Amino acid sequence: MSQGIYMETSSYLHRLNPVTKFVLVIPTTLILTLVVDIAVPALFSLFFLLALLVLGRIPPSRLARALLPFLPAGIGLLWTTAAFYQTRMAEAPAVALDLGPLQLTRAGIIYAVSIVLRVLAIYTSSLLFLLTTHPTDFILALVQQCRLPVRLGYGVMAAYRFVPLLSTELAQIRAAHRVRGVPEGGGALAAPRRLLGYAIPLLASGIRRAQQVAVAMDARALGAQRRRTFYRHLRFSGSDLAFLLAYAVFAVVVLSLLVWMGLPARLDPFGGPAMRR
Amino acid sequence: MLSPSLASAGRRSSLEPAVLVEGLTVKYPGRKCPALEEVSFSIQPGELALVLGPSGCGKSTLALCLNGVIPQAIGAMMDGQVRVAGLDTRHAPLNRLSEKVGVVFQDPESQFCLLTVEEEIAFGLENLGIPPGEMPGRIAAALELVGLSELRDRRIDRLSGGQKQRLALACVLAMEPQVLVLDEPTAHLDPQAAAEFFSAVAHLKATGQHTIIVIEHRLDDLMPLVDRVLLFGPGGRLLAEGPPRAVFATYRQDLDRSGIWIPQVTELAYRLAEAGVEIDPLPLTVEEAAEALEPYLGRVCLRWPPIVDPPERQPATEVRRLSYRFPSGFQALREVSLAIPEGSFFALVGPNGAGKSTLALHLVGVLEPPPGAVRLLGRPLGAYTRQGLPHLVSYVFQNPEHQFLTGTVYDEVAFGLRVQGLAEREVEARVSAILEEFGLASLAPAHPFTLSQGEKRRLSVATALVLRPRLLILDEPTFGQDRRTTALIMGRLRELVRGGGTVVAITHDLRLVAEEASAAGVLVAGQLAFLGPVAALLGSTSLLRRAGLVPPPLVRLGQRLAEQRDGLPLLSTIEHYLAALGAGR
Numbered sequence: 001m002s003q004g005i006y007m008e009t010s011s012y013l014h015r016l017n018p019v020t021k022f023v024l025v026i027p028t029t030l031i032l033t034l035v036v037d038i039a040v041p042a043l044f045s046l047f048f049l050l051a052l053l054v055l056g057r058i059p060p061s062r063l064a065r066a067l068l069p070f071l072p073a074g075i076g077l078l079w080t081t082a083a084f085y086q087t088r089m090a091e092a093p094a095v096a097l098d099l100g101p102l103q104l105t106r107a108g109i110i111y112a113v114s115i116v117l118r119v120l121a122i123y124t125s126s127l128l129f130l131l132t133t134h135p136t137d138f139i140l141a142l143v144q145q146c147r148l149p150v151r152l153g154y155g156v157m158a159a160y161r162f163v164p165l166l167s168t169e170l171a172q173i174r175a176a177h178r179v180r181g182v183p184e185g186g187g188a189l190a191a192p193r194r195l196l197g198y199a200i201p202l203l204a205s206g207i208r209r210a211q212q213v214a215v216a217m218d219a220r221a222l223g224a225q226r227r228r229t230f231y232r233h234l235r236f237s238g239s240d241l242a243f244l245l246a247y248a249v250f251a252v253v254v255l256s257l258l259v260w261m262g263l264p265a266r267l268d269p270f271g272g273p274a275m276r277r
Numbered sequence: 278m279l280s281p282s283l284a285s286a287g288r289r290s291s292l293e294p295a296v297l298v299e300g301l302t303v304k305y306p307g308r309k310c311p312a313l314e315e316v317s318f319s320i321q322p323g324e325l326a327l328v329l330g331p332s333g334c335g336k337s338t339l340a341l342c343l344n345g346v347i348p349q350a351i352g353a354m355m356d357g358q359v360r361v362a363g364l365d366t367r368h369a370p371l372n373r374l375s376e377k378v379g380v381v382f383q384d385p386e387s388q389f390c391l392l393t394v395e396e397e398i399a400f401g402l403e404n405l406g407i408p409p410g411e412m413p414g415r416i417a418a419a420l421e422l423v424g425l426s427e428l429r430d431r432r433i434d435r436l437s438g439g440q441k442q443r444l445a446l447a448c449v450l451a452m453e454p455q456v457l458v459l460d461e462p463t464a465h466l467d468p469q470a471a472a473e474f475f476s477a478v479a480h481l482k483a484t485g486q487h488t489i490i491v492i493e494h495r496l497d498d499l500m501p502l503v504d505r506v507l508l509f510g511p512g513g514r515l516l517a518e519g520p521p522r523a524v525f526a527t528y529r530q531d532l533d534r535s536g537i538w539i540p541q542v543t544e545l546a547y548r549l550a551e552a553g554v555e556i557d558p559l560p561l562t563v564e565e566a567a568e569a570l571e572p573y574l575g576r577v578c579l580r581w582p583p584i585v586d587p588p589e590r591q592p593a594t595e596v597r598r599l600s601y602r603f604p605s606g607f608q609a610l611r612e613v614s615l616a617i618p619e620g621s622f623f624a625l626v627g628p629n630g631a632g633k634s635t636l637a638l639h640l641v642g643v644l645e646p647p648p649g650a651v652r653l654l655g656r657p658l659g660a661y662t663r664q665g666l667p668h669l670v671s672y673v674f675q676n677p678e679h680q681f682l683t684g685t686v687y688d689e690v691a692f693g694l695r696v697q698g699l700a701e702r703e704v705e706a707r708v709s710a711i712l713e714e715f716g717l718a719s720l721a722p723a724h725p726f727t728l729s730q731g732e733k734r735r736l737s738v739a740t741a742l743v744l745r746p747r748l749l750i751l752d753e754p755t756f757g758q759d760r761r762t763t764a765l766i767m768g769r770l771r772e773l774v775r776g777g778g779t780v781v782a783i784t785h786d787l788r789l790v791a792e793e794a795s796a797a798g799v800l801v802a803g804q805l806a807f808l809g810p811v812a813a814l815l816g817s818t819s820l821l822r823r824a825g826l827v828p829p830p831l832v833r834l835g836q837r838l839a840e841q842r843d844g845l846p847l848l849s850t851i852e853h854y855l856a857a858l859g860a861g862r
Contacts, residue, residue, distance in 0.1 A: 134392065136391065136392045154390050154400075155390075157391065158387075158389070161386075161389065161390065161434070162386075164434070165386060169679070172674065172676070172679050173679045173680075175643045176672070176679040177680065177682065178643050179667070179670075179671070179672040179674075180667065180680055180682060180692065180693060180696075180740075181664070181693060181696040182682060197682055200681075200726070201676075201681065201726075204678060204726055205676075205678065209386065209387045212384055212387040212388075213387045213388070213390070215341065215346060215350075215382070216380075216387065217390065218350040219341075219344055219346055219375065219379075219380045220375060220379075220400065220401040220448065220449070220452070221372040221374075221375035221376075221401065221404040221405055221452075222400075222404050223404070224370060224371040224375065224404060224405075225372045225405060228403045228406055229403050229406050229407060229409055230403055230409065231396065231399030231400075231402065231403055231409055231412050232399070233409070
């Protein structure tokens with residue numbers, strides 16, 4: 001569990017520089033906050049999902065599992081956005097679904113779908129990064145490409161190793177407390193007090209480990225030399241350029257199609273047509 | 278010892294010792310007493326020096342002084358001088374120092390920061406600014422030296438503890454240091470992994486290219502390699518320095534008083550000498566002891582102390598075909614059945630991850646067994662209430678900190694008694710008595726987390742014993758403890774057993790098993806591979822190997838003696854030897 005949802009395999013996407021994949025999230029988010037539409041976020045989501053399946057060699061079942069957490073959030077977002085949608089149009093909106101006290105308008109539903117698709121597109125762009133990038137590689141790339149201070153970068157990596165240890169330790173502490181007859185359940189104050197009881201030994205061992213690692217790294221001359229060399233140099237290669245170019249071409253094509261077909265005018269739920277009148 | 282004037286008088290390059298420490302005093306800010314006081318010694322190139330001392334005597338501080346981390350990276354006041362391979366640790370740049378001195382620390386979990394074996398070794402080379410083209414060769418050479426060549430691409434989190442420690446060694450070897458400092462490198466390893474680590478050290482020593490300083494408690498496998506011993510006393514002073522045999526022969530009282538572990542055969546020789554069987558020279562290894570005892574084989578007493586069959590007692594705990602699968606799907610136990618009679622000391626052994634703790638947690642109901650699979654004192658475990666169980670069973674976890682619940686040592690011991698609803702007067706009487714006995718009385722108001730490791734262990738055992746449990750389970754009770762604490766705890770456990778209580782010890786410490794336990798169970802991959810008397814376990818080297826164990830020194834000695842003298846049973850504890858050599862009463 002120390003690696004989040006990273007999936008270990010060898011693929012084109014896995015070999016890309018982590019910074020390349022990370023950086024893609026930024027223009028994607030920008031475009032999708034500016035464009036209110038259904039087709040654009042749908043196409044972007046499709047782009048990332050296809051990239052993951054084909055270029056990232058992520059099995060469909062694995063991809064489905066990674067998408068699963070989005071489902072409840074997506075449905076919740078869809079429902080609340082549609083239900084609380086307020087139009088600025090002068091005339092009474094067309095009611096698409098009448099639920100008694102609640103009436104869902106056609107524009108409201110379209111708007112809600114577009115919002116959910118936008119979030120999905122941003123979610124899939126993050127998946128492209130998370131599923132194919134080991135956290136350690138990301139930090140290495142930040143150190144090598146983005147001049148992240150060496151001590152900070154390697155410190156974070158060392159701390160990262162402790163995550164699985166923490167959960168093992170927590171299980172041991174809970175068992176130990178149970179054996180000693182610490183009452184389970186109890187009043188409203190019992191649970192927080194129990195958690196505090198777990199936190200103290202966890203913190204104590206965490207601090208001790210952190211000190212030990214710091215000393216061990218010092219003993220191996222971390223940061224002692226101004227210029228460090230790199231055994232595994234994460235470079236920007238032709239593949240990175242190719243992928244970034246492909247993304248740019250895709251984005252430009254999708255956006256120009258949109259403009260050419262005049263889609264924003266038709267679908268802008270903020271009442272674009274009304275204002276143009 | 279070299280006098281300062283001699284050391285500085287020319288001819289430095291050829292005669293300068295690998296390590297020269299003069300008048301070294303180190304004091305941490307906020308502490309009243311120095312961690313090291315006026316320490317002076319020198320070590321010649323190619324020597325292996327063993328550092329011995331009671332816990333808290335500044336051994337680890339010494340390790341950090343040798344590579345300049347003190348005073349350069351850790352702020353501590355330092356007087357005197359330390360020269361390593363000709364460099365003064367106060368002024369030489371840390372990167373130059375780490376090319377001369379490599380340190381391996383004790384915890385395999387907190388020495389690494391990268392993902393794979395290869396990258397981790399490269400990390401040190403990157404820090405030194407070694408050109409990348411040179412790295413693969415150096416990595417391969419370092420892995421070869423510690424016997425890990427096959428695991429070059431392996432991820433570190435998939436290595437065993439023993440492999441991790443050898444990797445830590447490879448990491449410093451790749452930096453090609455002249456001096457190696459090993460700070461309790463096997464403290465967290467099981468006996469087999471420790472033996473593998475020491476054989477890597479032996480291999481290194483044979484190359485003759487390194488000066489090695491080892492801080493260790495486990496001496497039996499190390500002794501053949503040791504050229505010199507540095508014996509520290511309490512307060513960070515150097516008590517003695519010299520060849521191991523001389524130090525062990527002269528300083529027995531200090532070693533005993535400070536609770537420092539010594540080779541088991543040496544301890545045997547001490548005890549035999551007390552009983553009138555003088556062995557000269559003092560043996561340090563099994564081979565030496567076997568040779569020294571040969572002349573006595575003619576007069577061994579073959580009327581072996583009759584093994585008295587313990588009276589039939591009802592089982593304290595009984596397990597019937599218990600299987601357990603973790604939620605992750607890992608099958609931890611497969612059809613385990615056993616019964617442990619009341620009033621006995623039972624040892625549960627096996628390799629790491631074999632299911633020992635999982636089984637033990639079932640015995641006390643922390644993991645809930647299926648109905649009827651576990652019985653406690655004749656009744657199914659399910660028949661006891663959750664409140665009732667802590668009256669009958671106690672469990673001492675491997676890490677004492679995990680079970681501390683309160684803010685003072687006193688409350689910690691009183692906690693279980695109060696849960697039982699005892700009157701405060703009774704609670705006070707029992708708590709004070711046991712704190713006194715465990716040498717914790719003066720610490721009663723202290724926070725448990727501020728205690729030393731040895732004190733924490735004593736406290737955790739005291740919290741269990743004060744309840745007078747019918748069944749007491751201990752997970753690695755001797756782990757990291759000095760000889761005195763171990764003796765104290767074992768004495769109390771013996772008393773508990775004599776009073777009809779039952780002790781189950783999960784352990785890798787076969788010396789403990791040989792001396793205390795009457796029966797043992799061996800778990801391998803969740804299955805019970807052996808269940809029977811301890812003597813049968815100790816006699817089977819193949820069974821021990823499957824359990825990740827190696828025969829302890831006195832058993833190995835006993836095996837060699839038994840080969841030479843027909844009819845001699847396997848001697849495995851000091852008491853056995855005293856009886857057989859007619860030295861006992």
